[in-house]
Amino acid sequence: MSAVQAQRIKIAIQKSGRLTDNSLDLITRCGLRYSRGKDQLICFGENLPLDILLVRDDDIPSLVQDDVCDLGIVGQNLIEEKRLAFAASGRGTPFEQVMTLDFGLCRLAIAVLEEATYAGPESLRGRRIATSYPFVLGRWLAERGIAAEVVAQSGAVEIAPRLGRADLICDLVSTGSTLAANGLREVERVLESRAALIRTPVPVASEKADWMERLLVRMDGVQRVNGSKYIMLHAPRSALPQITKLLPGNEHPTILPLDGTDERVALHAVCRENVFWETLESLKAAGASAILVLPVEKMLA
Numbered sequence: 001m002s003a004v005q006a007q008r009i010k011i012a013i014q015k016s017g018r019l020t021d022n023s024l025d026l027i028t029r030c031g032l033r034y035s036r037g038k039d040q041l042i043c044f045g046e047n048l049p050l051d052i053l054l055v056r057d058d059d060i061p062s063l064v065q066d067d068v069c070d071l072g073i074v075g076q077n078l079i080e081e082k083r084l085a086f087a088a089s090g091r092g093t094p095f096e097q098v099m100t101l102d103f104g105l106c107r108l109a110i111a112v113l114e115e116a117t118y119a120g121p122e123s124l125r126g127r128r129i130a131t132s133y134p135f136v137l138g139r140w141l142a143e144r145g146i147a148a149e150v151v152a153q154s155g156a157v158e159i160a161p162r163l164g165r166a167d168l169i170c171d172l173v174s175t176g177s178t179l180a181a182n183g184l185r186e187v188e189r190v191l192e193s194r195a196a197l198i199r200t201p202v203p204v205a206s207e208k209a210d211w212m213e214r215l216l217v218r219m220d221g222v223q224r225v226n227g228s229k230y231i232m233l234h235a236p237r238s239a240l241p242q243i244t245k246l247l248p249g250n251e252h253p254t255i256l257p258l259d260g261t262d263e264r265v266a267l268h269a270v271c272r273e274n275v276f277w278e279t280l281e282s283l284k285a286a287g288a289s290a291i292l293v294l295p296v297e298k299m300l301a
């Protein structure tokens with residue numbers, strides 16, 4: 001590796017799948033402009049010392065673990081599975097989860113054939129469960145003292161019961177429509193998951209530590225404002241306690257005097273959640289007027 005390359009931060013994200021668009025969007029909102037390499041495997045950062053590696057999501061934890069990439073964005077389902085596998089292998093320090101992200105929401109769930117009966121975890125005793133998450137499922141079963149056979153399978157888990165390879169499955173679910181399409185019914189939630197940022201267990205070289213730190217602060221800033229709104233309104237001073245209570249996810253509003261009146265003031269506040277029409281109607285009913293709601297683009301805490 002050349003000295004110039006060594007100073008650049010590498011982040012691994014999913015090449016094509018459920019996490020791709022949101023991962024690229026997050027990186028773009030951190031200020032990166034990039035061009036896509038011919039092989040479509042690397043996006044070279046043009047204005048920051050940051051390059052993006054596009055890979056299968058399953059490969060991301062190991063790339064970060066082995067310090068090939070400094071950072072990675074991947075689902076907690078894979079993070080947990082790989083961490084447990086890593087711990088079982090008894091090797092050194094594992095990669096680290098830096099922050100959770102607000103996309104890729106899903107859960108690892110146990111499902112049975114629609115017509116099968118299910119009466120709690122005890123019903124799993126001695127059954128065969130197909131999954132791509134043998135470590136996470138194994139831990140869940142062990143915590144409940146249930147001996148079941150875990151059938152590890154890398155893909156197409158949902159058809160295992162129909163093929164007679166297993167009695168149940170443990171797989172990722174978000175809406176449940178894939179389960180329904182395969183005649184399956186969710187019975188237990190094993191793990192709640194969302195995308196998260198992970199980092200190498202190796203201390204980052206001093207040449208790039210500064211940019212790494214700045215990038216993490218920017219990602220945190222993007223996460224903080226997601227869904228946040230800036231709200232401005234005029235209100236009678238006497239109605240302020242009631243109006244402040246109506247603001248969703250608000251911390252401390254700023255109150256400003258209005259020219260020519262003592263009774264009415266202006267209120268500005270950041271709301272950490274979306275502001276719905278119903279809230280605006282309640283604010284108006286409480287005496288607010290000239291209500292403006294603006295999106296928040298960036299925030300530096």
Ligand code: ATP
Nearest residue numbers: 014017018019056057058075104105106172173174
């Ligand atoms: P790859 O080719 O990169 O291996 P994949 O098929 O394993 O792709 P996707 O289906 O794109 O991966 O899912 C990527 C991640 O998205 C999952 O690991 C999980 O964290 C998250 N996810 C969110 N909702 C779902 C869902 N309904 N099913 C599967 N994964 C989901």
Ligand code: ZN
Nearest residue numbers: 056057058059
């Ligand atoms: Zn995958």
